[in-house]
Amino acid sequence: MKKRRIPTVLIAPGLCILVLGFFVPLILLFQLSWYQGAPGSGLVTKTLTTGNYTRLLGDVYYFKIFARTFRIALYATLLSFVLGYPMAMMLARSKGKAKTILFAVVLTPLLTNVVARTLGLMILLGRHGPINNLLALLGGFRVTLVPNVPGIVIGLTQVFMPYFVLSVSSVLQNIDDSLVEAARSLGSSRFRAFWKVVFPLSLPGVVAGSLFVFLLSFSAFVTPRILGGGKIMVMTTLIYQQAMLILDWPFTAAIGLVLLLISLVLVTMYTRALSGTERGKVVPQGHRRCACWSRAIRLAQDWYYDRIAAVGQRWGSFVRRWEGMRLSLHSVGLVTRIGGWTLKALIIAFILAPLPIVIICSFSGSSLITFPPRGGFSMQWYAGLLNRPEYIRSFLLSLQIALTCVVIGVSTGTLAALGLVRYRFPGKEVVRSLFLSPLMVPAVIVGIALLRFLAMMGWSATFGGVLLGHMVLVSAYVTRTVSASLVGFDRSLEEAAHDLGAGAIYTFRRVTLPLIKPGLIAGAVFAFLVSFDETTVSVFTTGPGAITLPVRLFSQLEYGVDPTITAISGLMIVLAVLVLLLIDRVLGLEKFSGMR
């Protein structure tokens, strides 16, 4: 094999999957958006028109939907910040066993199937759920959280906050403790030291994490669809309605492309925020281009920090006044501490709550799902699963697809990673970003692009068609994870083995493989999880005859909670916890979260 050709050969298999499952469908989607659709039939007239775009952009209603989507994403980001920042601090400060447990808390929602988690929220926030029952007891009123905007915001926060927490805690960990000590020894209060020193230094993590949460919330589909109950329209649910119920595919394509454009802008902002401020190092202010702009920002920041610090001081003087009233400082300190712990406990409860609720409800004796469940304890829904062959078939299909994804994804992804990390060739950066691009594009868009493409090829709702959608996502994840483990790889070890007379196979088996093994295992775990839990793309690519388990749950949940779903979701939650334990044993949770 000529050396020049090696990277091409390494990259080719992965690129084939991407071209077939991602770029070609996306190009076809673009083409489709200029055609005329026949609503109600899914037929398309191939006359060129700008009608779809003028309809979308020239109508206040669609702008309203856009504004609502934007608002929801913004609220979810703010809530993630408010709840996620304390959590990130806890995570960064903790050590040893406590740290592992906190990592488990943060990672559990990420590993649990989104439908199962959303189901828990549906019960929790429902009109007759625990929260509303509490309100009714205390204030005698109920609020409609679900289906409504607040429910969606809470749901998105619950789902995406872990990304924020991980992003901020990794920055917090790298802040030198001596800075805080210096501030303290110069007379700063604890509040002031935090707001003037720690918080500004953690800003890069906050910015990156917020942008990521915003991007994910903006293009999320499953959560708004289920918690909005088809009554709250956001951009993705509009796409779903037009694609699956009205069958106006060209118009769908046009909405999808506008959404794509918006998210590309967001992604660019995110990568800028990330690259400028890698690993907790703040860009020196002088490097900013516009000095007066940056000064204005700094002034605003200072003002803001001073306000907050003032609040902290007032609390301090409040404490002292109490002291003067002969209440011991000790008890006030205790109150503050208990308050702090309650807050932390509440945040952890918020992250985990949906999971036990689902499990408890799955043992309900009644066919109407309420919390606490009625009708006593019963195993009937688990027993009933045995008589529901469609769920078992879907489970087996999901399992088959996930395992195929692991095999193909890890082999093609590893090869691509080797090609991208170890060789130099023209256009390498372009190819690298091509490989990662499916992660930057909202899953809904991958879904509608594939919907049309698979229908054209006659692959819709076949094993191969569903697999293709999963492969696109999986190979991007695996390429990224394995690349990360190859970057720090010392090639002199291989050379040393070679010089000492080891053959190629022996070197690979005894040197290379053990060194990249963590990356491979993480890649395989990702491949399995991504595929097994994949819902958004699969909603569009599956169909009668080939429905994966998450999609079956999703389409059942669209019509309300049915007890069989709680049983399956319960099983999926248990599965997620087992995977979590496994990851902890094999890789360590901290390392795993870093790769994610």
Place this chain on the structure above:
Amino acid sequence: MRTILRVLVLISLATMLAAAFVVPCLAEKIGEGRTLVVGAWGGPQEDIIREYVIKPFEEETGAKVELILGGSSGRFARIYAEKDHPTMDVVYLNLGQTPQALADGVVLPPNPEGVPEFNNLYPQAQEFGYGVSFMAIGIQYNTDYVEKPTSWLDLWKPEYRGKVAPFVFPGTQGSAFLVMAARVHGGYECNIGPGFEALKQLKPYPAILSGIPETNLAFMEGDVWFTPQIHGYTYLFKAEGGPVDFAIPKEGAPLAMNSAVITTNSQNVDLAEIFINYQLAQPAQEAFARELYYAPTNRTVVLDDELASMMPYGEEEVSKLLMLQWNMIIENQSEWADRWNREILED
């Protein structure tokens, strides 16, 4: 190292090739001997079809039946996508879909010569494909709070404000309710404006319903007093002890119907016709009535009196049901969905 890479390349290429070739073969059913592929709803319907249609069919023809289960909208989209090479020979659709599929030539019109039972169907069931079961869309009302309504207009009484929940559009109950709201307020399918105006008067809605478990819970908790519903669902919930009953208003209850149809380019039309004939015969029709309260479409089917009283059964009862202009509803669906999004979902 290079050898290893070569091996890895080969393995990954081989698995991809295998996936590319084997997988479509697994999914492809056409021409594999005599297998009839049927797209139907899962759950209790699947059980009935297996027992009362597939069993005698397989005994008679020796052919195998493969069921593809799922919602009808998935099937509908798929028969359009696979117009020239359908994987499914027989599909079950609802009244919001059958007329469109027939008009677009995606499915075949009924053939009484191949399906003798077709001649025994009520005229309504002959209109769009092979009508398999009738349903009445009336009012499900909450017996804990209200008396039986007699007219659709009762839902607009001021004392019920905030307790009437519409169903999501497009959908069987939602579409029928929109049209009925228009009809009792001086509109019609071709003049839907009054329907939207009337639905807006019902605001604030306690909920916009989309599913049965959700509906039942809302009635159980007393949040909702009235909703348009298919009779079978109301009676199933009533049988479980739910505080509900079913009313057919004096203006009439729209008819809803599930049909079975044969795809246009099916290679197994002969088998498909035999299959559908079993679906229309007494045993299957009776089982649907017994298990799900779906009314028979075949006038020769005999039910016992108690069961018959719970559904539109017999010449007279069936003729009372309203046949909505489904062609027009489908034609305008996109436009109405647009209005629905704007006027009903938005405040």
